[in-house]
Amino acid sequence: MIPAAPSAAPAEPSTAPSAAPPSGAETKPAEPPRAAPARSAAPTDPARDGSLAARAEVLLPPSADAQHVEPAKAGKGPEAAPLIDISGYIQGEYQSHQDSEDQLRQGGSLLNQNRFLVRRGRFVLKRAWQYSSLEAELDGNTTSGPSFGFYRAEAAVFYRGNNEKSLPPVAQLTVGMMRTPFGFELPQPAGERWFMERTQLSRALWPTEIDVGARLSGAVSAFRYALAITNGEPLGEKSGFQLQDPNANKDVTLNVGAKASPLENLEISGGVSAVTGKGFHAGTGVTKGTVGWRDINDNGNIDSGELVGAAAQAETPSKSFDRFAIGADLEIGFKTALGASLLYGEVIAAKNMDRGFFVADPVVAPQVDLRELGFYVGFLQPITEYAMLGFRAEYYDPNADSSEPRSGRIVPLKNTVRVFSPMAGLVLPKRARLLFQYDLIRDHLGRDAQGVPADLKNDAWTLRLQVHL
DSSP, X not given: OOOOOOOOOOOOOOOSOOOOOOTTOOOOOOOOOOOOOOOOOOOOOTTTSSSSGGGGOOSSOOOGGGSOOOOOBOSSSTTOOBOOEEEEEEEEEEEEETTOXXXXXXTSOBOOOOEEEEEEEEEEEEEEOSSEEEEEEEEEEOBTBSEEEEEEEEEEEEEOTTOOTTSOOSEEEEEEEEEOOOTTTTTSOTTTOSSSSOOHHHHHHOSSSEEEEEEEXXXXXXXXXXXXXXXXXXXXXXXXXXXXXXSSOOEEEEEEEEEEEEETTEEEEEEEEEEEEEEEEOOBOOBOOEEEEOXXXXXXXXXXXXXXXXXXXXXXXXXXEEEEEEEEEEEEEEEOSSOEEEEEEEEEEXXXXXXXXXXXXXXXXXXXXXXXXXXEEEEEEESTTSEXXXXXXXXXXXXXXXXXXXTTEEEEOOOOEEEEEEEEEEEETTTEEEEEEEEEEEESOEEOTTSOEEOOOOOEEEEEEEEEO
């Protein structure tokens, strides 16, 4: 929840004695002291705080980085420049993985995943005026070695209309590096999320939340909306074109939803989302004919039949392909004697959208579209304001039509991943969280002695300390 910032305190009347008027001058009655101009709140971005902002404003107590601290104004007038509002957090953690090995992958990357790391060090800079604002978010981490740079950069103009400061503006236009407004989980800032990471479903379709483009968003009464046009190549995508765009087509994302409070201690919110665009299959350049040696008998000598030729190849053109996703989410917040509970879930069906797990490319063999399907259900239960318990179950199928030959027959091949994640943590309100999460992963990514797909032993657990500025 992003609570409304406190209104500005009225200016205190001056206590300095006024100069006496010159002799013969007309004496005017003293004007009453003027109050300082009211400060304008930075807008609440309806695509920022999870499933169109205020829909994520369930009854859970907000984390420190979710609270907007309205900056003090410098100078006078409605467009007086505010001071910079600085917020952020650091997530330091230890991870343990069953499939970790003290070896290197082909190419030299590490197989060991049992390690300490700085998962995120985020610092957010904000400035807000009466009709415009900007935000810049910096990120430092050691996930793949030390790195530091821009994670998000947004410039916005908005019109608040009659909406209260606790609500998003009626209309807001945002341009820059921003979170994609699809569903509930994707737009939610990492510092507000209680579970360690987004679900496998979300991370497969969107490797990160960030893309470059423009977004029109806002709120009208109980309804929220967001329409975004982006490059469609999110940060972290494996294609090599992240935050760029290899084709002229742009991805279009629409998210609409609403929230209601039918009872005093009950809040229900939800929405539907859709995205459509085009993926890109990179072509190949011209290659020359080559000769290779295959040492069939392993004797170290070139024998008859061991030289293999590869013919020259002409260049192949790049191609684009259609992709889309549609989803729905529902959140139910209710108060109990223990605290404000949250039950939430989301389901997504997609075609050729996987960009982070089983990367979808229908241009390559067998040249068929890949249908993805997934859902998750989560529950969060605060134990007073000093502890949190949670559980999340998720399911993801990256290719509902996959098959493989086995014993001379074509049989269905399961690629489904199911993850069950209990979570528990201690909370220092508005300052720190110490969280533990165990991920019980059930998939078909391994093979048994007969070569039949089997569960890969890849469970993991994480211990994280998160501290806010």
